[in-house]
Amino acid sequence: xxxxxxxxxxxxxxxxxxxxxxxxxxxxxxxLARPGQFVMIKPSRGIDPLLRRPFSIFExxxxxxxxxxxxxxxxxxxxxGTGLLYDVPSGGRVxxxxxxxxxxxxxxxxxxxxxxxGGVGLAPFVTLAEALKARGTKTRLFYGARRAADLTYVExxxxxxxxxxxxxxxGSRGARGFITAPLDTxxxxxxxxxxxxLYACGPTPMMRAVAELAASHGRRCDVSLExxxxxxxxxxxxxxxxxxxxxxxxxxxxxxxGGPVFDATRILWDALAH
Amino acid sequence: xxLSVAIGSLTLANPLIAASGCFGxxxxxxxxxxxxxxxxxxxxxxxxxxxxxxxxxxxxxxPAGMLNAIGLQGIGxxxxxxxxxxELRDRRAVVIVNICGTTIDEYCEIARILSDHAGVAxxxxxxxxxxxxxxxxxxGCSLTGTHDVVSAVRKVTPLxxxxxxxxxxxxxxSFARAAEEAGADAVSLVNTFLAMAIDVHTxxxxxxxxxxxxxxxxxxxxxxxxxxxxxxxxxxxILGMGGIATADDVLEFMIAGATAVQIGTxxxxxxxxxxxxxxxxxxxMTRHEITRLTELTGTLDTAKRETAWISS
Numbered sequence: 001x002x003x004x005x006x007x008x009x010x011x012x013x014x015x016x017x018x019x020x021x022x023x024x025x026x027x028x029x030x031x032l033a034r035p036g037q038f039v040m041i042k043p044s045r046g047i048d049p050l051l052r053r054p055f056s057i058f059e060x061x062x063x064x065x066x067x068x069x070x071x072x073x074x075x076x077x078x079x080x081g082t083g084l085l086y087d088v089p090s091g092g093r094v095x096x097x098x099x100x101x102x103x104x105x106x107x108x109x110x111x112x113x114x115x116x117x118g119g120v121g122l123a124p125f126v127t128l129a130e131a132l133k134a135r136g137t138k139t140r141l142f143y144g145a146r147r148a149a150d151l152t153y154v155e156x157x158x159x160x161x162x163x164x165x166x167x168x169x170x171g172s173r174g175a176r177g178f179i180t181a182p183l184d185t186x187x188x189x190x191x192x193x194x195x196x197x198l199y200a201c202g203p204t205p206m207m208r209a210v211a212e213l214a215a216s217h218g219r220r221c222d223v224s225l226e227x228x229x230x231x232x233x234x235x236x237x238x239x240x241x242x243x244x245x246x247x248x249x250x251x252x253x254x255x256x257x258g259g260p261v262f263d264a265t266r267i268l269w270d271a272l273a274h
Numbered sequence: 275x276x277l278s279v280a281i282g283s284l285t286l287a288n289p290l291i292a293a294s295g296c297f298g299x300x301x302x303x304x305x306x307x308x309x310x311x312x313x314x315x316x317x318x319x320x321x322x323x324x325x326x327x328x329x330x331x332x333x334x335x336x337p338a339g340m341l342n343a344i345g346l347q348g349i350g351x352x353x354x355x356x357x358x359x360x361e362l363r364d365r366r367a368v369v370i371v372n373i374c375g376t377t378i379d380e381y382c383e384i385a386r387i388l389s390d391h392a393g394v395a396x397x398x399x400x401x402x403x404x405x406x407x408x409x410x411x412x413x414g415c416s417l418t419g420t421h422d423v424v425s426a427v428r429k430v431t432p433l434x435x436x437x438x439x440x441x442x443x444x445x446x447x448s449f450a451r452a453a454e455e456a457g458a459d460a461v462s463l464v465n466t467f468l469a470m471a472i473d474v475h476t477x478x479x480x481x482x483x484x485x486x487x488x489x490x491x492x493x494x495x496x497x498x499x500x501x502x503x504x505x506x507x508x509x510x511x512i513l514g515m516g517g518i519a520t521a522d523d524v525l526e527f528m529i530a531g532a533t534a535v536q537i538g539t540x541x542x543x544x545x546x547x548x549x550x551x552x553x554x555x556x557x558x559m560t561r562h563e564i565t566r567l568t569e570l571t572g573t574l575d576t577a578k579r580e581t582a583w584i585s586s
Contacts, residue, residue, distance in 0.1 A: 231542035234302035238333040
């Protein structure tokens with residue numbers, strides 16, 4: 001059951017001219033959160049902008065004793081709402097409704113988990129990595145961005161025992177080009193007998209490419225899709241994704257309650273806005 | 275303190291109704307709201323059969339509002355009575371079923387099916403969706419069309435019948451009058467205002483359907499005016515809506531002439547708003563020594579003008 005809190009902003013850490021991380025005091029939300037879930041954020045009071053915005057829960061914040069105290073959000077400034085969140089001051093308050101959505105299913109050892117992130121698509125993977133670590137599942141992070149400055153929090157993943165594989169479009173860190181190239185190489189190097197699941201989040205063309213690679217290597221891939229969302233609770237039918245189920249006609253599924261995590265083979269990628 | 279209101283033969287515990295299209299089938303919200311505390315729940319518009327609706331993008335935000343062109347995606351009346359109605363009944367929701375048709379026969383068929391099932395409190399006739407080409411608004415934009423569909427459905431159901439009117443006409447009041455003459459028990463107004471938004475860089479429409487319906491606080495003053503006009507024209511109870519987000523907004527619509535109100539877009543922003551609205555209404559009743567809320571309806575004092583704004 002989601003709850004709504006007026007969460008105090010503990011800190012706003014600018015990572016670059018576009019990216020920031022906002023820490024929110026929201027212990028009730030943190031306590032309920034499962035890997036890959038999201039919250040609906042109202043970055044300002046008032047009616048313009050009017051609607052909330054969906055954000056993956058980035059980190060679960062904890063006190064020294066390990067009790068959840070809040071959550072953080074990884075934000076990329078794109079429009080009015082994300083711009084307000086980029087500028088939100090410490091001590092300010094934002095509306096935080098959640099946790100919401102179908103979570104990731106962390107795969108169990110001896111299977112391996114490979115997380116594939118593009119840019120701000122890194123956001124749902126900290127909580128997934130924690131859940132995988134708790135299960136002792138060997139985990140890799142394939143992480144691509146435009147430039148080195150946009151590759152953030154790699155050390156956090158390393159501290160959780162996650163092996164990072166990096167790529168930047170300009171070659172300033174890791175492999176030059178898209179992250180799908182090193183992913184393809186790595187997939188080809190794993191024997192078929194070794195169980196493996198992919199988890200992907202990032203720009204739609206990236207997720208589509210990852211889904212196609214996964215299919216060609218015979219691996220399951222779960223994707224976390226970001227759609228324009230009105231309510232986050234299944235009320236408005238705006239965040240739909242066209243999906244297929246064998247034997248039935250394509251069907252629009254609400255990504256807020258039917259997702260945001262989907263088995264990639266269900267997605268009709270040509271119909272997805274990006 | 276009595277917050278109850280009467281819509282024809284139907285008595286609601288309070289005047290707050292979740293607006294159709296903004297509350298799924300109600301069951302989606304059962305985790306966050308006690309559905310039995312709402313005056314009513316108007317469920318998402320149902321055709322006879324399932325529909326997929328428009329491709330995304332289906333909504334876009336605009337100043338103090340939003341456009342939507344969902345295209346009435348829905349599960350159809352048969353699946354509704356099988357899959358959703360039992361839970362709504364168990365949760366003691368007062369269910370107002372919004373129905374859509376491409377023909378008068380389709381409206382009648384859906385109304386007949388609903389009349390055979392326990393747990394349906396009223397039927398709201400959607401003759402005003404701006405986002406679909408066929409049916410619906412073709413009835414709602416013609417006085418004879420409105421009259422014909424209301425009187426046809428009137429003949430097949432004993433349930434309270436509430437046509438939902440479009441604001442996209444020159445004179446909404448004449449449509450309220452047509453509905454009244456055809457035997458409606460109440461009217462809902464207004465549906466969304468036909469509108470559009472364009473990305474100037476790509477020169478593309480921001481909605482896949484090109485045009486959509488504007489809702490939210492941006493439309494509220496126009497909707498209040500339309501409720502006021504309809505109040506002069508008909509004796510029917512009016513279910514007023516358009517941008518309601520606070521208790522004051524509810525009261526404004528009631529003073530303009532609404533017996534009950536519907537809340538849509540604001541529920542997206544704050545799904546917990548119902549209790550806040552009820553608390554605000556009760557505080558107002560205490561302050562103004564009102565014991566029966568329904569006495570507020572249509573009490574606009576036009577003899578004097580409010581002048582406080584001059585100094586504010």
